[in-house]
Amino acid sequence: MTPTWAQVAYLAAAVCFILALRGLSSPRTARNGNLIGAVGAVVACVAVFFAEDLRHVIAILVAIAVGTVVGVVGARRVQMTQMPQLVALFNGVGGGAAALVALLELHAVVAVAAGAGVAKFDLAATAFTIIVGSVSFAGSLVTFAKLQELMTTRPVIFPGLPIAFGGGLLAAVVLAVVLVVQPAMWVGVVLGLLGLVLGVLLVLPVGGADVPIVISLLNAFTGLTVAAGGYVLGNTVLLVAGTLVGASGTLLTKLMAAAMGRSLANTLFGALRGGSTLGAGEVSDRPVRSANPQDVAILLGYAHRVIIVPGYGLAVAQAQHTLRELVDVLGEKGTTVNYAIHPVAGRMPGHMNVLLAEARVPYEQLKEMDDINGDFKQTDVVLVVGANDVVNPAAKTTPGAPIYGMPILNANEAHQIIFMKRSMRPGFAGIENELLFDPKTTLLFGDAKDTMGKLLSAVKAL
């Protein structure tokens, strides 16, 4: 029986998690919110050492030290551009840990009189934790591979995938029932392996641009897994923390999908209906108009209103600092310059804000999509740097395109559009952008940082 003081500590930790989530939903309180969450987690994990008569304490402490070093080094070293895949990875290992905890608990239960006398509901929760934890683990690893571009970012589909997934799901339910009726270790292990396969099958058909939504969904999955694990272990703080994350994560997933103009079902299963094949093969060799940095500098130098549309390519090339300098110089020449931030610019909602904040771009120059979309008509030059899908008119005009329905920035309404691009390669969603061939469009090819530097000196020389 857990001592009362420990129960109180667990309750305090649960309150910390609620305050953390509330803090994280407002910019002013976000950082403190995160710290409160960390305090809660530490309180709960320290309390357990004093509350229970644990064995192997030294080994556990060593394991915690190892995990801490790996986690801190990973979190500190990661480039801000690669942060989405790191979050995916952290989520995955959490899900994996929950599945292992449930398997160990099953092991303990089976050892005692072959599981006789264990409440059926406990066993059902154990089965749930094992399956969903494994799904989250494997699914997160696939999202990691997609974001890191270790594998193709396009949807991977093969004939029979829906049948395989459906069959796997059915088998998992059957096995879960078997586990409840006749608890045995092998059933748990098979469930775990099945969960891994299901996790892979779930994420494979998801296209690159939708991966962030899936990370958020898997995050919610892991939350629910932890909640079920809390029930199995009879621990309130796990139950509350897991449920909080499960519930808020589900809502967050819906909000993210809405920001991209997608439904969750469309995100997960859209590719299976054959929606994403558009633009797959045809590499266009239609003529485009390209220019050198001097030409573009003149366009920018004599413009009154300029809007910058930054994308992931900007951050990958680490050109955001040079871009900020360019904007400063243009500002001194009397040009009004703003940044148009698409909600999903970068790899995740809000990712671009983080990246530009890192380059110390003043907050008031960052305009959200809804605030700036009306301004493009009166804008002389739009400079699109390393972005593509977020200005692709196909989102409005081409039903069936993978990004159809996603709200976009109305860059096409400006007088002049300049695309700074490495190549004619399509964006993360893998579809061609009609805007590149628009008569108003000029292309400036090259590495964003390099070209941005040339552009900056050309503008200075005007």
Add this chain to the structure above:
Amino acid sequence: MSEPIVWLTIFVLSVFVGVEVISKVSSTLHTPLMSGANAIHGVILLGAILVTGFTDSTVGLVVGLVAVVLATINMVGGFVVTDRMLQMFTGRRRQEPRA
């Protein structure tokens, strides 16, 4: 405390709290919020410590320690990376007067 109805009550109330507390979040904060929530479920570490501390087989110990390492990575790494992200948001506000 093993009454299922007590647990169900906690569960249902937590669902409502979880939805309520984040319902007004702006899209700017989606990424840090997801990352922070991700760190919170790292508290499964507590569960990993419990099962490892009560196991009496070698296999159990090994599996348990793996779970402890994974859960710690989730929890510690999650909070640190979220803080790094949010640090930039705060840093930016301090820049504002100069801008």
